[in-house]
Amino acid sequence: xxxxxxxxxxxxxxxxxxxxxxxxxxxxxxxxxxxxxxxxxxxxxxxxxxxxxxxxxxxxxxxxxxxxxxxxxxxxxxxxxxxxxxxxxxxxxxxxxxxxxxxxxxxxxxxxxxxxxxxxxxxxxxxxxxxxxxxxxxxxxxxxxxxxxxxxxxxxxxxxxxxxxxxxxxxxxxxxxxxxxxxxxxxxxxxxxxxxxxxxxxxxxxxxxxxxxxxxxxxxxxxxxxxxxxxxxxxxxxxxxxxxxxxxxxx
Amino acid sequence: xxxxxxxxxxxxxxxxxxxxxxxxxxxxxxxxxxxxxxxxxxxxxxxxxxxxxxxxxxxxxxxxxxxxxxxxxxxxxxxxxxxxxxxxxxxxxxxxxxxxxxxxxxxxxxxxxxxxxxxxxxxxxxxxxxxxxxxxxxxxxxxxxxxxxxxxxxxxxxxxxxxxxxxxxxxxxxxxxxxxxxxxxxxxxxxxxxxxxxxxxxxxxxxxxxxxxxxxxxxxxxxxxxxxxxxxxxxxxxxxxxxxxxxxxxxxxxxxxxxxxxxxxxxxxxxxxxxxxxxx
Numbered sequence: 001x002x003x004x005x006x007x008x009x010x011x012x013x014x015x016x017x018x019x020x021x022x023x024x025x026x027x028x029x030x031x032x033x034x035x036x037x038x039x040x041x042x043x044x045x046x047x048x049x050x051x052x053x054x055x056x057x058x059x060x061x062x063x064x065x066x067x068x069x070x071x072x073x074x075x076x077x078x079x080x081x082x083x084x085x086x087x088x089x090x091x092x093x094x095x096x097x098x099x100x101x102x103x104x105x106x107x108x109x110x111x112x113x114x115x116x117x118x119x120x121x122x123x124x125x126x127x128x129x130x131x132x133x134x135x136x137x138x139x140x141x142x143x144x145x146x147x148x149x150x151x152x153x154x155x156x157x158x159x160x161x162x163x164x165x166x167x168x169x170x171x172x173x174x175x176x177x178x179x180x181x182x183x184x185x186x187x188x189x190x191x192x193x194x195x196x197x198x199x200x201x202x203x204x205x206x207x208x209x210x211x212x213x214x215x216x217x218x219x220x221x222x223x224x225x226x227x228x229x230x231x232x233x234x235x236x237x238x239x240x241x242x243x244x245x246x247x248x249x250x251x
Numbered sequence: 252x253x254x255x256x257x258x259x260x261x262x263x264x265x266x267x268x269x270x271x272x273x274x275x276x277x278x279x280x281x282x283x284x285x286x287x288x289x290x291x292x293x294x295x296x297x298x299x300x301x302x303x304x305x306x307x308x309x310x311x312x313x314x315x316x317x318x319x320x321x322x323x324x325x326x327x328x329x330x331x332x333x334x335x336x337x338x339x340x341x342x343x344x345x346x347x348x349x350x351x352x353x354x355x356x357x358x359x360x361x362x363x364x365x366x367x368x369x370x371x372x373x374x375x376x377x378x379x380x381x382x383x384x385x386x387x388x389x390x391x392x393x394x395x396x397x398x399x400x401x402x403x404x405x406x407x408x409x410x411x412x413x414x415x416x417x418x419x420x421x422x423x424x425x426x427x428x429x430x431x432x433x434x435x436x437x438x439x440x441x442x443x444x445x446x447x448x449x450x451x452x453x454x455x456x457x458x459x460x461x462x463x464x465x466x467x468x469x470x471x472x473x474x475x476x477x478x479x480x481x482x483x484x485x486x487x488x489x490x491x492x493x494x495x496x497x498x499x500x501x502x503x504x505x506x507x508x509x510x511x512x513x514x515x516x517x518x519x520x521x522x523x524x525x526x527x528x529x530x531x
Contacts, residue, residue, distance in 0.1 A: 053416055079416045086410045090283055091464045100406045103417040107399065134464045154417070 004030045006158050006188050007052055007073075012061035014047055021047050022058070025213045029158065033188045034181070034202065039209035045192040046082055048209065049160050053079060066157065078156035080147050082163045082192070088136045094146055095131040098122060101153040121153035122146075124179060140167035148176065152183060159183060161191035177202050262383060263375045263495075267481040269386040270442050273393050273435040274451050275474030279466070280428055282456040284408040287449060289327060289429065292342035294436040294448035296323035296349025301370050301440075302356030312370070313385060317437050323349055324433035328426045373444030373496035375485060382441055389434045396431060404428060405466060442481075443496040451477065454503040461514045480506060 007029040014022040021044045029035065037045050050056040051063060054070030065073025078101070098121060102114040122128040125145040130138065138146065144167055151159060159180070165173050180189045181202050208214040281290050300319025304312025327345050331338035357364050369377060397404065406414040407424045415421045432452075439448045455477035456469065463469050484499030491498070 055412065055415060074416055075418050077416065079413065081412060084410075085412065087283070087285070090409050091460060091466050091469055092405075092409055093464060096405075096466075097409070100409070100413065101417065103402065103406060103414075103419060105418070106403060110402070150413070 004032075006031055006033075006066055008062075008064040009048075009052070010062045012048075012051060012058045012063070014044070014051065014056065014058045020211060022051075022209075023212050025061075025209070027207060027213060027216045029188050029190055031157075031188055032184070033190065033205060034184045035188075035190045035205045035207060036203045037190065037192045037207045037209055039194065039214075041194055043194075043210040045194070045209055046162055049079075049162055049192060052160060053077060076157045078151035078154045078159045078187075080151045080159075080161040080164055082166070084143075084147070090135070092135055093131070094122070094127065094133050094135065094138070097135060097146060098150045098153050101150040117155060118149075118153050121149040124152065125149045126175070141169055141172060144168050145172070145176075148179075156187060158188045159190065161189070163193060164191050165193065259376050259378075262378050262380065263485055264482060265383055266375055266378045266386065266442060267485065268478055269383065269390055270438050270451070271455070271474050271477030271481055272390045273386075273438045274477050275455060275472075276393055276397050276470050277431050277435040278452040278456040278477075279460075279470045279473050280404060280408055281432060281452050282460060284428070286428070286432060287453050288339060288342055290432050290436065290452055291449050292327055292346040292349075293320050293324045293429070293433050294439070294445050295346045296320060297433075297436055297440060298354075298370070298445050299323070299349040299352035299356070301445075302353030302360075305360045305364055305367075306356040308360075311379075311381060313382060313437060313440065316440065317434070319349070320433035320436050321430055324429040325426055328422075328429045332422060332425070369444070370440055371444045371446055372494065373440065373442050373447060375442045375481075375495045375499075378441050386438050389438050393431050393434060396427065400424065400427070443500060447496055447500050450500040450503055451481070454500075454507050455480065458503075458507050458510045461510060476506075 005028045009028065010026050012022050012025040013020070025044075025048065037048065039045050047056060051058050052065060052070060053074050054063075054065075063070045066076050067073070095118060098118045099110050099114060101121075102110055102117060119128065119131070122131055125148050127142065127145050127149060130142065130146075135143065135146070144164070148161070148164060151161070161180075164176065164180075168176060180191070183189055205216070205218055207216045281287055297316045297320040300316035301312045303319060304315035307315065309315055323345050327341055330336055330341040330345075357367065366377075403414075403419050403424045406417075406419055407421055407428070411421050411425070414424075435452060436448050439451055443451050455473040458476055459469050459472040463472065480503050481499050484502040485495055487493070487502060488495040488498035
C-alpha cells in the first residue's frame with residue numbers, strides 16, 4: 001500500500017517574503033490518481049507544483065517524491081509549465097524541443113529509443129506532421145500540445161500539468177482530456193486549473209487550494225468546500241457545475 | 252597578393268581563423284541566450300587583469316587577464332542568479348569595477364604603460380606568435396567543452412526551468428557558459444580590443460541566425476562568416492590604411508544590415524512566388 005504513494009507532502013508552509021502562499025498543506029498523490037488542483041488566482045497552485053518539482057523549497061514541511069527528495073524524485077515527473085520563458089525565435093524545431101524531455105544524463109547522446117518516444121509523443125498529441133517546424137511557426141494551441149508532448153515523451157510515472165487547457169480550443173480540450181485519461185492507465189495525472197468548469201466527468205479527485213488546503217477527496221464532496229475556498233458562491237463562478245460534477249459517475 | 256608575404260600578415264590571418272572559431276561557437280550562445288550585455292561586462296572587467304599584468308611586470312598581460320575575466324564571469328553569474336540584485340545592475344557594477352581596478356594597477360605601475368592602447372582597441376597586426384598558441388589552447392578548451400555538453404548548453408539556453416526539472420545542473424552549465432565567454436573575450440582582446448569585443452562575438456551569429464534554425468549549422472556558418480569578414484576587414488584596413496579592429500567591425504556592421512534587408516527581400520520574394528505558383 002505504501003508503494004502506491006508517489007508524492008507525499010506533509011505540513012508544507014511557503015512564504016514569498018512575508019506573504020504566506022501555502023499554510024499547512026498536507027496531501028498525497030497515489031499511483032492511479034487523476035486529480036485536479038483547483039483554486040482562485042494566487043491560491044498557491046503553481047507554487048505547490050513547483051515544490052513537488054523541487055524548483056521551490058518550502059519554508060517548512062517535508063516533500064517526498066517517489067520516496068526520495070524532490071530533486072531526485074522529479075526525474076520521474078513529466079512537467080508542463082504554465083508560463084513559458086523561452087524565446088520563440090530560438091533556433092529549435094519541434095522535434096529538438098520535445099527530445100529535451102528525454103534527457104537522462106551528460107555525455108550520452110539521445111538514442112533511437114529516445115527518438116521513437118518523441119515521435120510517439122508527437123503522434124499522441126496530433127502534431128507529428130509538424131516535427132520539423134520551427135517553434136515560432138506554431139499557434140499558441142499547437143505550442144501547448146508540443147509542451148504536452150515534451151512532458152509525456154519522458155514516459156514519466158507522474159504528469160504534473162499547470163493549466164494544460166490554456167489556449168487550447170474546446171474540440172482539442174476534449175481530445176486532450178481523453179489523452180490524459182488514457183495516460184492515467186500508466187501514470188498518475190495531476191493538473192492545475194483555476195477554471196472550475198474544467199472539473200469534467202473525467203477526473204476522480206479534487207484538491208481545493210486557496211493558501212490552505214480546503215478539500216481533498218472525490219469530486220462529489222467538493223462542492224461545498226469550493227465555496228469556502230473561493231469565498232463566494234460557486235454558482236456565480238461556474239454555471240452548471242452541479243450537473244457536471246455530480247451528474248454521472250463514469251467508471 | 253603581396254600583403255601575404257609579410258609574417259605579421261600571416262600571423263594576422265591565423266589569428267583571424269582562431270579567434271572566429273571561439274566567436275562562432277560562444278557568440279552563438281551569447282546571441283541566442285541574450286548574453287550580449289554580460290559579455291560586455293566580462294570584457295571590460297578583463298581590463299583589471301591587463302592592469303594587474305602590468306603591475307606584476309608580466310611580459311604578456313593576457314596571461315593575467317585569463318583568471319581575472321574568469322572570476323568576473325563567475326561573480327556576475329552568481330550575483331545575478333542568487334541575490335535580489337537585478338542582472339543588469341550586477342553587470343554594470345562588475346563592468347565598472349573591473350575597469351577601475353585596471354586603471355589603479357596601471358597608476359601604481361612605475362613608468363609608461365606601453366601598448367596599452369592595443370588592449371583597448373586591439374591590433375591584429377601586432378599579434379605575437381605566443382598569443383597564437385594561447386588562442387589555440389583556449390579554442391581547444393572551448394571546442395572540447397561544447398562537444399561534451401552540447402545537449403546541456405542547448406537545453407539550458409532554451410529553457411532553464413525545464414532543464415532543471417529533467418536533471419541538468421542548470422547553474423553549473425550557465426556558469427560554464429559564462430566562463431567560455433570569458434575565455435573568448437581574452438582571445439578577442441588582442442584582435443579588436445576590450446571596447447569592441449562584443450561586436451565580433453555577436454555580429455557573425457546575428458547575421459547567420461536570420462538564415463538557419465539549426466544550431467549546428469548556425470555555429471559553423473558563424474565561424475565561416477566571421478573568418479571571411481575578419482580577413483576582408485583586415486585587407487580593407489590595409490588598403491585604406493585604417494585601424495584594423497575598427498575597420499573589421501564597421502564591415503561586420505555593414506554586412507549585418509545588408510543581410511537584414513536581404514532576408515526581408517528573400518522572404519517577400521518567396522511569399523509572392525508561392526502565391527504565383529498557386530501553392531497554398
